[in-house]
Amino acid sequence: MATQLEALKERLYDIDALNSAAAIMSWDQQTYMPRGGAAARAEHLGILTRMLHEQFTSDETGKLIESSAKSAEGDDAAMVRRVKRDFDLATKIPSDLVAEKSRLSTLAHEEWVHARANNDFQGFAPTLEKMFEIARQEATYLGYKEHMYDALLDQYEEGATAADVRQMFDTLKGPLSELVKEIAKKPAPDDSALYGKWDEHKQSEFTEMMVKAIGFDMERGRQDTAPHPFCTGWSVGDIRLTTRYKEYLGSAIFGSLHEAGHGMYEQGSPVEWDRSPLRGGISLGVHESQSRLWENIVGRSKAFWTHFLPLLQEKFPEVRSFTIDTFYRAINKVRPSFIRVEADEVTYNLHILIRFEIECAVLTGDLKVADIPQAWNDKYEAYLGIRPKTDSEGCLQDVHWSGAMIGYFPTYSMGNLLSYQIWHALKRDIPDVDDHLTRGDCSPVLDWLQRKIYRMGRKATPKELVLQVTGKPMGAEDYLTGLTDKYREIYGLS
Amino acid sequence: MATQLEALKERLYDIDALNSAAAIMSWDQQTYMPRGGAAARAEHLGILTRMLHEQFTSDETGKLIESSAKSAEGDDAAMVRRVKRDFDLATKIPSDLVAEKSRLSTLAHEEWVHARANNDFQGFAPTLEKMFEIARQEATYLGYKEHMYDALLDQYEEGATAADVRQMFDTLKGPLSELVKEIAKKPAPDDSALYGKWDEHKQSEFTEMMVKAIGFDMERGRQDTAPHPFCTGWSVGDIRLTTRYKEYLGSAIFGSLHEAGHGMYEQGSPVEWDRSPLRGGISLGVHESQSRLWENIVGRSKAFWTHFLPLLQEKFPEVRSFTIDTFYRAINKVRPSFIRVEADEVTYNLHILIRFEIECAVLTGDLKVADIPQAWNDKYEAYLGIRPKTDSEGCLQDVHWSGAMIGYFPTYSMGNLLSYQIWHALKRDIPDVDDHLTRGDCSPVLDWLQRKIYRMGRKATPKELVLQVTGKPMGAEDYLTGLTDKYREIYGLS
Helix, strand or coil: CHHHHHHHHHHHHHHHHHHHHHHHHHHHHHHCCCHHHHHHHHHHHHHHHHHHHHHHCCHHHHHHHHHHHHHCCHHHHHHHHHHHHHHHHHHHCCHHHHHHHHHHHHHHHHHHHHHHHHCCHHHHHHHHHHHHHHHHHHHHHHCCCCCHHHHHHHHHCCCCCHHHHHHHHHHHHHHHHHHHHHHHCCCCCCCHHHECCCCHHHHHHHHHHHHHHHCCCHHHEEEEECCCCCEEEEECCEEEEEECCCCEHHHHHHHHHHHHHHHHHHHCCCHHHCCCCCCCCCCHHHHHHHHHHHHHHHCCCHHHHHHHHHHHHHHCHHHCCCCHHHHHHHCCCCCCCCCHHHCCHHHHHHHHHHHHHHHHHHHHCCCCHHHHHHHHHHHHHHHHCCCCCCCCCCCCCCCHHHHCCCCCCHHHHHHHHHHHHHHHHHHHHCCCHHHHHHCCCCHHHHHHHHHHCHHHCCCCCHHHHHHHHHCCCCCCHHHHHHHHHHHHHHHCCC | CHHHHHHHHHHHHHHHHHHHHHHHHHHHHHHCCCHHHHHHHHHHHHHHHHHHHHHHCCHHHHHHHHHHHHHCCHHHHHHHHHHHHHHHHHHHCCHHHHHHHHHHHHHHHHHHHHHHHHCCHHHHHHHHHHHHHHHHHHHHHHCCCCCHHHHHHHHHCCCCCHHHHHHHHHHHHHHHHHHHHHHHCCCCCCCHHHECCCCHHHHHHHHHHHHHHHCCCHHHEEEEECCCCCEEEEECCEEEEEECCCCEHHHHHHHHHHHHHHHHHHHCCCHHHCCCCCCCCCCHHHHHHHHHHHHHHHCCCHHHHHHHHHHHHHHCHHHCCCCHHHHHHHCCCCCCCCCHHHCCHHHHHHHHHHHHHHHHHHHHCCCCHHHHHHHHHHHHHHHHCCCCCCCCCCCCCCCHHHHCCCCCCHHHHHHHHHHHHHHHHHHHHCCCHHHHHHCCCCHHHHHHHHHHCHHHCCCCCHHHHHHHHHCCCCCCHHHHHHHHHHHHHHHCCC
16 A cells, blocks of 8 residues: 555645745745735735645545555654544634635734724624634534534644643642732833844844754854744744844844744654654644743743853943843843733733633633633733733734634743743753853754654654653643743742 | 636636746756755656646647637737747647757757866767757758748747848858957957956846836836846846956946846836736847946946946046946947957847857758868958857857857847847937936836837737838848947048
């Protein structure tokens, strides 16, 4: 049956080529495309997406998967399993609903942009209700045992359930809120010198030097700018990072480290899987663990900046007044804030918890869409001690719901937890990792991640991978210990 | 039968989307792609090209063209005619030969790069013989009345024949050689101040300002850098120019003007044809007439630089010693040279003539591939008075033959002729065009070209268009008069 497997691979090469084309067009759209190109780009991407879906979900693909599944061995067997899951996810939902979701999302995105700009939640509410209804239908088609949410979350994080997420937050909620409150009693670090007008070219030079230094291979990738930073790619030899330049110097620095974390994961797949579904990251949660590990655990550590601060100060004389200690405190400033994407490490998961609770309640009908603002603001007050004054800085801030991406947010928190859990395992193997970082040598970290995670691509499931790498299922323990130790020290808590 | 036409349009939208994807991937390959991306890009582009060819040449497309041809009216009828020609060209050649050509071209390109680098024509000769053999087979499949060359040339310039080209060169050869010789007796203008190390960012700023000033719309396009400048696009709203920065400051300036000439033609198609085969330029010759008109007739005129020289000198103080007169002479320096792409306006067509004569002779078997170097060098001596010392600066210099692009070169000369012929017609309508240019106002030129040429897209054939715009078929008269007047004045010839 080798010919069936070969035929499947050929078919997947076609799909990979279409996927890559769409990814390049999307990258260009967000980096270099002139304004006038938007209308045609939307049409072209729409057609390519349709072709992709048609080819991938065709009966022919299904038959080839069936017939290959019996005979494939080793990596091929893993590849067929992976494709089978993708195929099942893509075919369970009727194409009518896929088309309806795509059509509505385009409209909903524009409405959301308008609503956020005009602080008009109620104008957006009818559309948002439709997006939740689409999610409910999707969940029904996908199927689930306990909670509708399980089906949605599984699309992004294979095998994860609402119960897992609830348990995770139950463990986090108390200690995190406590930590936030204790920190609030202490004087805030002074990070004012990190705000200013920064030369963009110098930011580009510094961040490129930095991501190269941690191990992102610029021969097999590049960094450009985009309004909303992201990482994409279509080959282990061609991974694209983006960053952005803002008043806060840290936006570019930590944004670049974050995306480079995603990027190194993508660059680390075995080259022989380059055009195979085994290339890339296994789930959103695991992917986020890599970006957060480099951004927060390495990139916001004292060891890392012992090496890099003098280089930053050479490039930007405006920050010469920092010592390593004051700089370390400045980049780890904790304060409750309204906007998730600007939140610090300690408060971040509370933002996610709020979204998770609201999504669950709306899906089951326990909360009406019209009542989201009230629930949102009450929860911000309860968990973070602050109350948004407008919906624009409250429940209208995120893009996800306008695209019916419901069940997505918890993967951010899983990434945070996993980053510390993985780091904990790494430190068992490399106890002196800080000494290496202090010398500006990140290679032991990269090598370890490469061996344990990157080279696995999409071969193991997220749960299998976490167990293999850390010796236990995902949990909150290492995260809470790591975070508490770090911030107790920074803020001099008892 | 409106539904058949609609079905044809839908099918062409798909093909347009695949075409656009391939064009974007190719643009990226030549501008931003990291080295590591080359292998995957070649695979992806190969697959997209195959899909494109399969979809376009399918029986289904053929049937839809047939059934639409009877009922389509107005622009639709023109569109169907245009598609029918493209379809016939694409289907006359068997797909085996298309695949063989594609496969051989990839190899031949690498061999050519190697041969040029090592001045090894004989090592490349067997492959070159194969490329000519492919061209002979193509010509046979395409069919022709008089000369094999006609079939090849028609692919690039509909309706043009070898006899047309021969007649064109018969008219040009004497006067051009004579002009070159007369100029050679005069002292050469001093253009040494145009050579140096120039800041790339400043070159980018100046050339972008310049192409915007002549009318290239940066809201619907952009300019980047590439090793070999080109213009591409996939929508009237998204046309991409490239330029390059070299020791000669003119490389960026005239390269940008040239590509902007192509670009404005592409931007000028009616927006309602955006995803239709009627969008874009009608032929290589007409396209080149637009790039050369802006590069040479406008861009190397005294009127144009009366406005732009002070701006150039403001940006580059190194060229402040030029007066408008010495600058005008410097950028119009004529001297026989070996490399076509660096040739001045007067000698340029002699380079093309040499290639045309050699192509014809090799196709018919009158010249053996192994004897090309001898023939090449003899002709350079005869027409330009110089003899290449190596094949690398002789018959190995151009990329075209390694891609079996035989019959392509004459379109460059047609572009030159047409640029003057079109300018002649324009001056009848706008006798005071120089006054506008002197004030830095290129809009009367752009408006005229827009009305006469750009808005026609691919609706009329090249021959129809030239007749419509200039009132006569393509000829050498306006070109020779224009060139002779210009250079007699510059060089003070009697």
